Each structure stands twice: as structure tokens, then as C-alpha cells.
Amino acid sequence: xxxxxxxxxxxxxxxxxxxxxxxxxxxxxxxxxxxxxxxxxxxxxxxxxxxxxxxxxxxxxxxxxxxxxxxxxxxxxxxxxxxxxxxxxxxxxxxxxxxxxxxxxxxxxxxxxxxxxxxxxxxxxxxxxxxxxxxxxxxxxxxxxxxxxxxxxxxxxxxxxxxxxxxxxxxxxxxxxxxxxxxxxxxxxxxxxxxxxxxxxxxxxxxxxxxxxxxxxxxxxxxxxxxxxxxxxxxxxxxxxxxxxxxxxxxxxxxxxxxxxxxxxxxxxxxxxxxxxxxxxxxxxxxxxxxxxxxxxxxxxxxxxxxxxxxxxxxxxxxxxxxxxxxxxxxxxxxxxxxxxxxxxxxxxxxxxxxxxxxxxxxxxxxxxxxxxxxxxxxxxxxxxxxxxxxxxxxxxxxxxxxxxxxx
Numbered sequence: 001x002x003x004x005x006x007x008x009x010x011x012x013x014x015x016x017x018x019x020x021x022x023x024x025x026x027x028x029x030x031x032x033x034x035x036x037x038x039x040x041x042x043x044x045x046x047x048x049x050x051x052x053x054x055x056x057x058x059x060x061x062x063x064x065x066x067x068x069x070x071x072x073x074x075x076x077x078x079x080x081x082x083x084x085x086x087x088x089x090x091x092x093x094x095x096x097x098x099x100x101x102x103x104x105x106x107x108x109x110x111x112x113x114x115x116x117x118x119x120x121x122x123x124x125x126x127x128x129x130x131x132x133x134x135x136x137x138x139x140x141x142x143x144x145x146x147x148x149x150x151x152x153x154x155x156x157x158x159x160x161x162x163x164x165x166x167x168x169x170x171x172x173x174x175x176x177x178x179x180x181x182x183x184x185x186x187x188x189x190x191x192x193x194x195x196x197x198x199x200x201x202x203x204x205x206x207x208x209x210x211x212x213x214x215x216x217x218x219x220x221x222x223x224x225x226x227x228x229x230x231x232x233x234x235x236x237x238x239x240x241x242x243x244x245x246x247x248x249x250x251x252x253x254x255x256x257x258x259x260x261x262x263x264x265x266x267x268x269x270x271x272x273x274x275x276x277x278x279x280x281x282x283x284x285x286x287x288x289x290x291x292x293x294x295x296x297x298x299x300x301x302x303x304x305x306x307x308x309x310x311x312x313x314x315x316x317x318x319x320x321x322x323x324x325x326x327x328x329x330x331x332x333x334x335x336x337x338x339x340x341x342x343x344x345x346x347x348x349x350x351x352x353x354x355x356x357x358x359x360x361x362x363x364x365x366x367x368x369x370x371x372x373x374x375x376x377x378x379x380x381x382x383x384x385x386x387x388x389x390x391x392x393x394x395x396x397x398x399x400x401x402x403x404x405x406x407x408x
Contacts, residue, residue: 002026002027002061002063002064003026003028003159003190004026004049004060004061004062004160004190004192005061006022006024006049006058006059006060006061007023007058007061008022008023008057008058009021009022009048009059010056010057010058011041011044011045011048011053011055011056012056017214018041018044018214019041019044019045019048019214020214021058021215022041022215024209024216026190026191026192028159028190029187029188029190030190030191030206030207031182031183031190031193031205032193032205032207032208032209033193033194033195033205033207033208033209034046034192034194034195034208034209034211035194035195035196035198035208035209035210036210036217036234037212037234037235037236040211040212041211042164042211043084043164043165043194045194045211046081046162046164046192046194049067049079049162049192050079050162051067051068051075062075062078062079062159062160063078073104076103076104076156077104077156078158078160079158079159079161079162080152080153080154080156080158080161080162081153081161081162081164082150082153082162082163083149083164083166084165084166084168088145091136092136093134093135093136093137094124094129094132094133094134094148095120095124095133095134097137097148097149097152098120098123098124098129098148098151098155099112099117099120099155100152100155101120101123101152101153101155101156102116102119102120102155102156104156119155119157120151123152123154123155124151126151126154126181126185127147127148128147128174129144129151132144132148142169143169143170143174145169146167146169146170147170147174147178149166150166154181158189159188159189160189160190160191160192161182161186161189161190161191161193162193163191163192163194164193165196166178166193167179167200168196168197175197175200179200179203179204180204193205198231198252199251199252202226202244202247202249202252203247203249205222206221207219207220207221207222207225208220208221208222208225208226209225210225210234211234212233217230217233217234218230218234222249222250223249223250226241226252227241228240228241237254237255238254239252239253239255240252240253240254240255240279240282240283240286241253242305243304243305243308245301253279255286265290266339267290267291267292267336267338268284268290268291268337268338268339268340268404269293269333269339269340270284270291270293270341270343271293271341271342271343271345271354271355272293272296272302272342272343272345273296273302273345273346273347273351273354274300274345274346275301275302276302276343276344276345276346277293277302277305277343278301278305280341280343280368280400281293281302281306281309283400284400285309285311287404289404291311292311292312292313292314292337293306293311293314294306294313294314294315294330294333295314295322295326295329295351295353295354296313296316297315297316297317297318297319297350297351298315298317299318303315314326314329314333319350320350321349321351321353322350322351322352322354327353327357330357331357334357334358334361337361337364338364339364339366339403339404340358340361340364340365341366342358342394343368343369344367344369344371344374344375345374347374347375347382348378349377352378352381352382352385355382355385355389356385358389359385359392362389362393362394363393363394365389365393365395366394366395366396366397366406367386367389367395367396367397368397368399368400369396369398370396371386371390371396
């Protein structure tokens with residue numbers, strides 16, 4: 001059975017249509033992220049799902065029961081909500097606020113049980129607010145107060161958790177901490193969370209729902225939804241979509257407006273490694289530049305990017321040093337390139353030839369960055385090669401744009 005089933009939901013404020021024909025479902029243990037531009041209806045959707053706003057049409061079902069059929073107590077036992085902002089007008093202590101999450105389970109004339117206290121102590125530890133237990137909630141910071149509200153939601157032990165940008169007030173370390181806790185500790189809970197940060201949604205969500213102008217523009221896995229075309233269509237901006245080297249999920253980088261540099265059909269060869277060249281590859285690709293790259297280990301994320309973009313790449317086997325065959329395959333690319341781009345990267349014995357082989361081509365080599373940014377694991381040999389390249393005419397610039405202007 002679906003934990004959440006939203007069926008053709010419409011919401012209006014007077015004559016103004018806010019949401020139209022919203023339909024999706026969520027399984028137990030699944031986390032779905034709601035993303036979209038300001039004004040697309042993200043917060044209104046959660047308000048309609050928590051009975052704060054009455055829909056103009058459609059239905060919401062929780063574990064097969066229609067939302068309107070549930071009493072307030074039953075709804076509070078099934079659904080926990082963490083809003084963007086919560087005004088707390090009385091000086092309740094942190095522990096009292098968290099205990100409010102247990103109220104749906106406590107009879108009208110009953111007191112909190114040992115079990116209730118144990119749950120609250122546990123979730124306060126998880127949310128890292130135990131040290132604030134006796135503090136008035138209005139005397140702690142906004143970020144701390146938000147962690148308290150998340151602890152209160154955890155204390156409800158809900159089947160469904162609704163988060164409206166619940167981590168937006170937190171610094172990045174606490175955002176990651178809280179979202180990791182939610183995924184780990186609420187593995188049987190259906191979680192629906194509004195995100196402004198698409199990259200956080202990509203990292204933590206099983207699926208992402210994109211809203212645009214009252215309707216669902218797309219719904220699917222992060223890889224299915226976070227494409228350059230869909231982001232441009234929904235947000236109206238150009239982005240670079242890469243693959244995160246750790247999570248293997250898509251991540252978004254906005255393309256800031258730059259003056260385009262005309263390359264005149266000339267060729268560029270990019271020397272990179274260890275993930276240092278993925279962004280430059282995408283910038284070169286978007287500019288329409290003809291370029292190649294390598295030598296790259298086939299497990300390197302730079303190699304993965306080249307494969308994604310369909311860029312000619314000279315490759316080498318995992319954990320192997322650059323072989324004679326790879327050097328031979330690289331030679332025509334270096335010879336035919338009008339410019340060779342070099343970016344600071346980790347250099348060990350295995351890939352030292354990537355810079356050694358540039359020495360005959362120093363005058364058409366451009367370093368984007370500085371020599372000091374290289375990570376030399378060769379006992380100083382790599383820095384000696386870089387010094388010879390500089391002496392032989394290699395140019396150093398601070399940006400890709402300046403690199404292209406310097407040689408093309």
C-alpha cells in the first residue's frame with residue numbers, strides 16, 4: 001500500500017490558482033524532494049497535505065485513508081510537519097517542545113510515561129540539542145530552534161514526515177547531519193521535503209518532483225530529473241550537470257554569464273586528472289570548442305566526464321602507470337593541438353609522463369592556475385618538470401577565458 005497518494009490536487013486562493021492537477025505517490029521508506037522556483041507552489045502543497053489549506057479539488061490519502069476522514073489525533077500520529085518558520089510565543093523549554101511530539105499518544109488526563117521521556121531523550125541526542133534541554137526555546141539561535149523542531153517531529157514517530165525547507169536555517173554541517181539522521185533513523189517513514197538546494201535534494205532523495213507554474217514539470221530519480229534541459233526549462237538558467245565523485249549522483253553548477261571566446265575551430269588538448277578537469281571539460285564543451293583529453297585512468301571522474309560528453313580521451317587501465325601504448329596514442333593529440341591546457345592536479349609516478357610529454361610543446365601549453373596548486377607525490381620530480389616547462393615558454397593564467405585568449 002502507498003504511504004502517501006496525492007490525487008489530482010487543486011489549490012486556489014480566491015480566484016488565484018496555486019496548484020493544478022498535482023498527482024504523485026510515495027512509498028514507505030522513500031524520500032521525495034519537492035523543488036521548483038519561488039512561487040511554484042511548494043509550500044502550499046505541503047500545507048494542503050497537512051490540512052492547513054483546504055484543497056479546491058482532489059484528494060490526499062495516507063495509508064489508504066482519506067485525509068479529511070482522519071481526526072486531528074490520528075493525523076498527528078501519522079504525519080509530522082516541520083515548517084519553514086514557527087512562531088513560539090511562550091517560553092517553553094527545549095525539552096517541553098520536543099515532548100509535544102508525544103502528545104498524540106498521551107491521553108487527555110494522562111501524564112508522560114517513561115517511554116515518552118526515553119524517546120525524547122533519544123531524539124534530542126540525535127538532533128544534537130540535548131545540551132539545550134532546559135533552555136527557553138526563544139533564547140536559542142534560529143538554527144538551534146530548527147533542530148529542536150526536527151527533534152519534535154522525530155519524537156512523533158510518524159509514518160509520514162513533511163519537511164518545508166526544514167534544514168534551510170542550518171549551516172552545511174548540520175544540514176548534512178540532520179538529513180543523514182532522517183534517512184537512517186526513519187527508514188520506514190515516507191518523507192516529503194521541500195528543497196531550495198537542488199544538490200542536497202539530489203544527494204538525499206530517492207526521487208525529485210519539479211514544480212513549475214502550478215503543475216508538475218517532472219518527477220523521477222535525480223538522474224532522470226536533473227538534466228540541463230529540464231533545469232533550464234523550469235528555472236530559466238543554464239547549468240552544468242556533473243556526477244558527484246562520491247555519491248555518483250548528479251550535481252548542478254550554474255553557468256554564470258561570460259563573454260564567449262571565439263576559438264575559430266582550433267583544437268585544444270586538456271591535461272588533467274583526479275577530478276580536476278571535469279568542470280573545464282564542461283565549459284569547453286558548452287563553448288563549442290574542439291578538444292581532447294588524457295591520459296586518464298578509466299576510474300578517474302575526469303574520464304567519466306569525457307565519456308559522458310563524448311570527448312576523445314586517451315585512457316589507461318586502473319592503477320597502472322602510463323604505458324608506451326597510451327603515450328603513443330597521446331602523441332597525435334599533442335601534435336595536432338593548437339593549445340594544450342594544463343590544470344593543477346595530483347601527480348605521482350604513475351601519471352608523471354602526463355606532464356613530461358608536454359616538454360616539446362611548452363610554447364603552446366597554458367597552465368590554468370599555479371604551480372603551487374599541484375600535489376607532487378614524486379619526491380619533487382613533478383615540480384622540476386613544471387619548472388622546465390615554465391622556462392621553455394609555458395604561460396600561466398588565472399582562468400579558462402584568459403587561457404583561450406592567450407593562445408587562440
